[in-house]
Amino acid sequence: MLTIEQIMRYHSKIDVPISPKKVGIELELFCINGQNNTIVPYQVIEDGISVQNLIGYLMAYKGFSISDFTKTFELKKGQTKITLEPGAQFEFCSAPHEYLTDLLRDLHIYNLTLQELADEFKVYWLDVSYFPVGKPSDVSLIPNPRYETMHNYFQRTGKLGRDIMCYTGSLQITFDYDSLQDLEEKVNRALLLKPIFLFLTANSRLREGKDTGLRSFRTITYRNTDSSRMGTPGSEEIWNSGRWTLLSYIQKVLKAPVMFSLREKYTYQETDNKAFDSFMEDSSLSDYLFHNSTIWTDIRVRQYFEIRYLDNPGIKLIPGIIILLYTLIYNPTLWSSFLKEIPYSFNEVPQVVDLLNTASEVSDDYWKNKLMEPFMTLTEHIQRNIEPSLSLSLDPIKDKIVNYKSSDDLLNLGNDKDILYYFKRNHYSIKI
Template structure:
């Protein structure tokens, strides 16, 4: 989420929270698709991480990068106190924000197709290029920082992250690694009704481990292989059980907006924002805020912005807002970012493909999905469910995505449809080797056990 909201309209009932979700339904469409990606900056000279205010030797940092983009783009600033921590397009386009360790995020606009996402990415990187050249910066296309220890990683000046950093060690062993050392790509999709939301949520949760395996790209930590294909995904398994996971209740009878509201109400708060101040209420109950009985802020009642901000601090494998967020993939090269956009468009926006994909996964039990989620960070496409590997499942699902994209009939200026973007995934399925496996092979062979070449090879 690029910026936290300020909306003083008070919430008077649980029904209003349900209504907030219902307002996201698009019964008449159009269904849009949004792409968010994070990337880890570094100095080309020395491969050092990038602090917010730069280095003592005078090299500019994240603030200088953000100021350069602000000047060249005309986008409006997002500030936290005196710190410039984001930008947004006042014309309703995308936004740029900072993750806790300086990961630079583009939250793309809701667009019609993957071709438009490609143009958006091209414009973003073109805008970054001259500023990065001046500052001596580049970005890694890996899903986890491959070299720096957590205590070597910069900390961005955002109040909400300070609150989260204090709370994370109380509820898991790896939450700080999640905050400061990982980066992801996320695809957002729309739903037409509550029924459509439930169907898409169930399919999305069932497919998320496959997405993790296809896009696995975080095999290095502290300068060496970490034993996982997606360490980013593994980190989420020991971050905060209250707000992560596979949402088993989503498959129970009666699932709908009300059930998700009840789940979200039971997730502890991190903060309540009033004006420009983030009040640390970590561990407190949103139900108490709703009733005006929050001990830390007596007499304060929940507002619409409190609800929206709270939902942004819940981190299941698929997250529900007024749209649905696919959260299972490591970030990768530009081709992989676009592949995720196209994959989701082909599977979730074509009824025939959605129905056929559901036939492939509908027999999974809660235990099956949990076991697969536990296995996939280490095993990748070799992880098994229902008597077959994820590689076998990929070879069933990817043709469905391709067919859905053909039927969508979204063409670029050269007359090509969106299937051009999933070629990279079909190559992975054909070879049985994802990006993490390819890069591990490079580490052991061409790189000769040295992580330094990653800062030349694994970059945008």
């Protein structure tokens, strides 16, 4: 029998020795056929480019080997992994690193590998968080029982599950903690920062070639698909209480429907979608951890925690975003100083997120008059005090803080070809 106390003990890391604090990332990108500007499919029947071709190249020439193709189509090289999302988006999974310089070096090596694939197969990479043209139904799901079951489940819970699976990408950053108190302090910190960092990373304004009026349409796909396992990492009451707690998170996880059979692990059978807490009598901690892997809230807790609310801001901004969050999460003195400058309270976070996510004069004024100056001051302070090899990574952030409206140029792009050319020219496909 599994109890909440056992789950609390696991997440609280009571039996885990304190170790150096590490940081890791997961980064999702779209692979695009340079000949016809379509998403490269996992497999093709006739001659053509496929993700399978790229995988074969990575295995033959870059030292990757198959680690797991039953769950997420995983390739591994050392501690670095490449997995595939349901629509064949490439996901880079870094090793956890103690030092930012090591993490960013691994990211740079991965970028060079992707550039080599681009040159070899005449593809390019889009670092956006919602594919801006076409429809998710245009993309075939990877033939895999896990993804097929997910797709069937999402058909019952909302209208945008296919969008999440095939048309979205993100940047996720993972951090360590030492204890229950440390976890709750850091997660509350990360949630309070959501309006600022979603604003800075927002990179999914277009849908089907049209302006959604939102800086991050990706956030809407999650909000309108399955609230039981997405969105707030706990009860919505945390915003009224003014604080996130681990117990609130666990209670949400336990109330979420079981997506895959717990009795036949990794066969990904469909279930009748009863809440996990109805299985507690016959479940183990490993059953809970398996179920927890199907929870996609803004923050997900394991024996580390993942910030999952970020858009993929574009490759030029990613190093700076990592540096800023790393510093704010791990430096309590700097955090205490910046906290005094945040103009909204914890219980106002959802409203400020919505305000800043709407492309409007009201949103612009709020950023310009309340957040721009204190966040620029923070960024400049961090830039002056980090090692020189990292400082230049914050220049694109400073530019975004001031020129936050530059993405409005998308409104004048015209047809689908022009839109993709814009992203190809201004985003990832620039030579590294």
